[in-house]
Amino acid sequence: MTAIYKHRLFWPLVSLLTLIVINFIARPQFLKITVRDGELYGPLISILRESAPLMLVALGMTIVIATRGIDLSVGAIMAVSGAVALTIIDGASDPSNMGTVTIAIVVAILVSLVLGVWNGFLVSVVGIQPIIATLVLMLAGRGVALLITGGFITTVNSDPFSFIASGYVIGLPFAFLIGVVAIVVLSIVERRTALGVLTEAVGINPEASRLAGVRSRGIIWGAYIMSGTLAGVAGLIYASNIKAADANAAGVFIELYAILAVVLGGTSLNGGKFSIAGTVIGVLIIQTLDSTILFLGVKSAQSPVFFAVVVVVVVIVQSARLRDGLAAMSGRLRARRESAQDRDKVEVA
Template sequence: MNKSKITKNQAFLPFAIFVAILIFNTIISGGTFLEMKIVDGHLYGRIIDIIRNGSKLMLLATGMTMVIATGGTDISVGSVMAISGAVACSIVSGAILPGLGGNVVAAIILALLAGVLCGIWNGILVAQIKIQPIVATLILMVAGRGIAQLITKGKIVTVSSDTYYFINGGYILGIPFPVYVVLFIVIITLLFTKRTAFGLFLEATGCNSAASKFAGINVGLIKLLVYAVSGTLAAGAGLIESAGIKGADCNNAGLMIEMDAILAVAIGGTSLNGGKFSIPASIFGALIIQSITTMVYALGVAPEITQVVKAILVVIICLSQSKEFKDTVIKIFRREKVVAGA
């Protein structure tokens, strides 16, 4: 692949921005930001923390990319995370379905199934009943946390299972287990969208759903599938989060994370109107958001203004990706250069 093809790739600019943030963090930290060490055979360091803590957002961004590619959106993923964590932790603790004996595998399967059902619900509302995506998913966004509260009976359910904790805190060959989960999901998704016609169907649906129908594409089925995938990946993110805190906190699990997921996709260059998309670009978008979060904490920024700092940095990043903005800056620069030369 030649240089021009690399730079024209949709994932190149998000990757370059991510690297730039890492370099900036390294400079302001005196070179310690990129340091990694091995303790008890496990890798530790801020880079590892970024990848581990960003695993939830990367999963959500993967599903959100496909949803947005069809011209939709899913703002219920945070609530689905809460439902997933509530189901899994309640089963592991024996609060519900005591006949399963706290079986972790059964808890994971049922939690993922809950995510699938949530996704199918959203898909039916969007694809079959024709409700606008943001309104359809708003229903589950609002109701989802109530459902999670019903499952846990309004309590914070805690678990003490080391097997369940492994989902977030485990290591394989010194690398955190969530990294393997993200790699597996991303590889499967890329194979499915790049090696089959499914990716083309997604783009066609997002570009022009009416024309896609005339071309023989089952637009309704495509939308139903992507919302089901989004719900499943949100459930996976909920498992990682609940395993990390060893419990289900229905009020705070995944709270407002859907905004970060949509933002990660936007930073990755995927149009919110649908059409062309890039999973790797969205993954780098998620890493950018997580690295910004890590950076502001490393700088000692007060928690109450962290979101403001993140918002300002994200605006700068988004402007740097806007062709219209860059063209305007270039025109202004050339005009000032001509005036100065005169």
């Protein structure tokens, strides 16, 4: 019993289930799933579908954070990726041509990959602090996206492109399936190879890892490439959903939500041990909370406050350190009182 209680993912799961239960109590139809033309619909399915962009970004962020880094540029990369894809589709004679859309997607992902290479270069080769290195693209990226779209919000009507966000495959939203594929592929790459444990070693103790012969530069660089590429895919889903490339709105603040998801999932911002499953739960918590706000009819002006309050509560519930810290603090206070008494005795002596 204590084993379950102590499992890393116990508290994240409790938080997620609690949110779902609260929603269910407030409005029982929250758990209702309907089948229409062999496709699933319902609030839960919407959460899964809408969580896809954040899921992809948070997965990449998990690996970057495991190396002791951070990637603030993911939102900007999403904007660039959307801008590249829609500009190509918009410029083609037939926006619904499957070939055109494929080229647009491939080019957008490649551009995102290159941006990831740039971030990784700054961090692992030049040696700039990750927060500063990725801040460069975070600030400049949206400008680049605006440059690509010529300063307009490029809109297109392309069925194949719209399919990314709103299509269904085997009864499930295609966007959700992209997320699932990313989770599975990343899990295999990290855990079936030695990449995961080497990444953790580099994150926990870079110098010891270097002396042990680990190619830490390549590992760190790879993490940023992965993060950039996943953000590019997330940007495509976002653009597909609104059928437009909006450089100013795509992925705004998503870097912060992704960091939050990673932390909620139990991965420390100090780097090292990471949990892909934890991040997945973290993303679902955030997305469920988002829906809850709509569902409970919280006024939009108050929703950020509501969101913040819930997040603080969740973080406190999950923080083992806080629980230990409170225990240690009371112990320290006791010790200090005792040693003060000892010292008084010495003074008297």
